[in-house]
Amino acid sequence: xxxxxxxxxxxxxxxxxxxxxxxxxxxxxxxxxxxxxxxxxxxxxxxxxxxxxxxxxxxxxxxxxxxxxxxxxxxxxxxxxxxxxxxxxxxxx
Amino acid sequence: xxxxxxxxxxxxxxxxxxxxxxxxxxxxxxxxxxxxxxxxxxxxxxxxxxxxxxxxxxxxxxxxxxxxxxxxxxxxxxxxxxxxxxxxxxxxxxxxxxxxxxxxxxxxxxxxxxxxxxxxxxxxxxxxxxxxxxxxxxxxxxxxxxxxxxxxxxxxxxxxxxxxxxxxxxxxxxxxxxxxxxxxxxxxxxxxxxxxxxxxxxxxxxxxxxxxxxxxxxxxxxxxxxxxxxxxxxxxxxxxxxxxxxxxxxxxxxxxxxxxxxxxxxxxxxxxxxxxxxxxxxxxxxxxxxxxxxxxxxxxxxxxxxxxxxxxxxxxxxxxxxxxxxxxxxxxxxxxxxxxxxxxxxxxxxxxxxxxxxxxxxxxx
Ligand code: SF4
Ligand code: SF4
Numbered sequence: 001x002x003x004x005x006x007x008x009x010x011x012x013x014x015x016x017x018x019x020x021x022x023x024x025x026x027x028x029x030x031x032x033x034x035x036x037x038x039x040x041x042x043x044x045x046x047x048x049x050x051x052x053x054x055x056x057x058x059x060x061x062x063x064x065x066x067x068x069x070x071x072x073x074x075x076x077x078x079x080x081x082x083x084x085x086x087x088x089x090x091x092x093x
Numbered sequence: 094x095x096x097x098x099x100x101x102x103x104x105x106x107x108x109x110x111x112x113x114x115x116x117x118x119x120x121x122x123x124x125x126x127x128x129x130x131x132x133x134x135x136x137x138x139x140x141x142x143x144x145x146x147x148x149x150x151x152x153x154x155x156x157x158x159x160x161x162x163x164x165x166x167x168x169x170x171x172x173x174x175x176x177x178x179x180x181x182x183x184x185x186x187x188x189x190x191x192x193x194x195x196x197x198x199x200x201x202x203x204x205x206x207x208x209x210x211x212x213x214x215x216x217x218x219x220x221x222x223x224x225x226x227x228x229x230x231x232x233x234x235x236x237x238x239x240x241x242x243x244x245x246x247x248x249x250x251x252x253x254x255x256x257x258x259x260x261x262x263x264x265x266x267x268x269x270x271x272x273x274x275x276x277x278x279x280x281x282x283x284x285x286x287x288x289x290x291x292x293x294x295x296x297x298x299x300x301x302x303x304x305x306x307x308x309x310x311x312x313x314x315x316x317x318x319x320x321x322x323x324x325x326x327x328x329x330x331x332x333x334x335x336x337x338x339x340x341x342x343x344x345x346x347x348x349x350x351x352x353x354x355x356x357x358x359x360x361x362x363x364x365x366x367x368x369x370x371x372x373x374x375x376x377x378x379x380x381x382x383x384x385x386x387x388x389x390x391x392x393x394x395x396x397x398x399x400x401x402x403x404x405x406x407x408x409x410x411x412x413x414x415x416x417x418x419x420x421x422x423x424x425x426x427x428x429x430x431x432x433x434x435x436x437x438x439x440x441x442x443x444x445x446x447x448x449x450x451x452x453x454x455x456x457x458x
Pocket of ligand 2: 326327391392393395396397398399401402403404419420423424425426
């Protein structure tokens with residue numbers, strides 16, 4: 001479980017780029033890539049090590065005002081877990 | 094062309110030259126017939142054209158890519174095209190200074206191959222005394238802040254060492270460990286008798302690797318690639334013919350896979366003669382095995398045909414002399430007996446030595 005006050009940061013091997021063909025962001029890492037949906041792309045862009053998970057949830061709740069906060073929090077947690085499982089995320093204390 | 098056929102990865106074989114002589118090298122057995130026909134400007138154009146086509150991942154490989162003096166310019170151009178750029182090297186001959194230059198030019202990842210966990214056995218397979226140097230290079234890769242992929246090709250002589258290989262990868266702080274069982278094309282097919290493991294050896298290695306995979310999740314990616322000689326169904330070779338991968342050989346041939354030019358009857362076009370996009374879309378060789386119209390039975394009516402695409406065309410040709418046959422590695426193939434015979438042979442294979450990669454005619458050691 002990822003703590004709400006941790007500050008996630010993309011692992012050095014991960015790089016985000018825009019894909020003109022699909023108009024989506026891709027998260028590239030050795031031999032592989034993840035296609036990011038708009039929410040995931042927003043979360044990934046905030047994984048800089050500066051923001052806490054709590055702040056990321058706040059920011060996304062503002063942006064996606066039609067979605068309940070609990071839902072946004074679940075989305076953030078699920079995506080961060082995916083990143084962690086693939087070794088694409090570091091959490092700075 | 095639909096997204097069904099979009100290359101995501103360009104494999105740039107910058108040269109077939111290499112100071113090593115690995116007994117399983119997947120370069121063509123007649124590699125000396127292919128010269129380095131593309132200059133810096135050609136390659137940079139190929140990178141840009143590939144990116145236009147949809148490529149996002151670039152492998153700089155060979156042979157040994159660091160033998161190219163213009164590798165700095167190529168790395169720089171690859172990053173300018175926003176490609177995720179991976180250098181696949183044996184680590185020989187590579188200095189810390191040059192690696193640092195690649196780092197500052199934006200190289201994303203470095204893959205170093207070792208042959209085994211100790212110098213004598215590793216060097217025996219590489220055909221040169223290079224093991225310690227390779228470890229040094231792997232350490233530099235990490236010191237300079239690169240992600241490190243450690244690649245080990247598995248066969249009967251090192252399958253029993255997977256536990257030690259994992260420990261070595263951990264000690265080197267590798268981010269990804271590829272335990273890739275030998276694919277029997279190129280020099281590996283020449284040496285199949287001495288390389289092909291038994292089912293029991295393979296099982297042991299697979300168990301060790303699965304445990305490491307689970308234990309290291311999130312820290313190091315452990316990938317175990319089964320040899321299809323021991324799988325019920327073949328792998329989706331290259332994710333399907335001319336579907337996700339594009340290979341350009343040192344002399345400039347655009348290929349759906351690095352061994353495709355061993356297939357007779359297919360004419361592969363040169364990137365110097367035609368834009369990559371036109372080759373990818375229109376070239377008869379690229380279209381030869383797309384879709385399922387070319388498939389024979391049992392593939393044609395098999396529900397796995399959209400999963401494995403009938404297996405590997407090169408393997409089909411090398412074993413049956415028919416590139417459009419069902420991959421004999423498939424248990425449903427009428428030629429599967431060829432694979433069973435090879436497995437049988439592995440049970441009793443005498444160690445009569447390797448044939449090293451060398452300009453043909455080769456000398457037996
Ligand atoms: S497999 Fe060995 S001989 Fe072949 S290119 Fe790679 S390092 Fe060189
Ligand atoms: S018959 Fe063909 S499509 Fe079916 S599993 Fe075998 S190789 Fe794949």
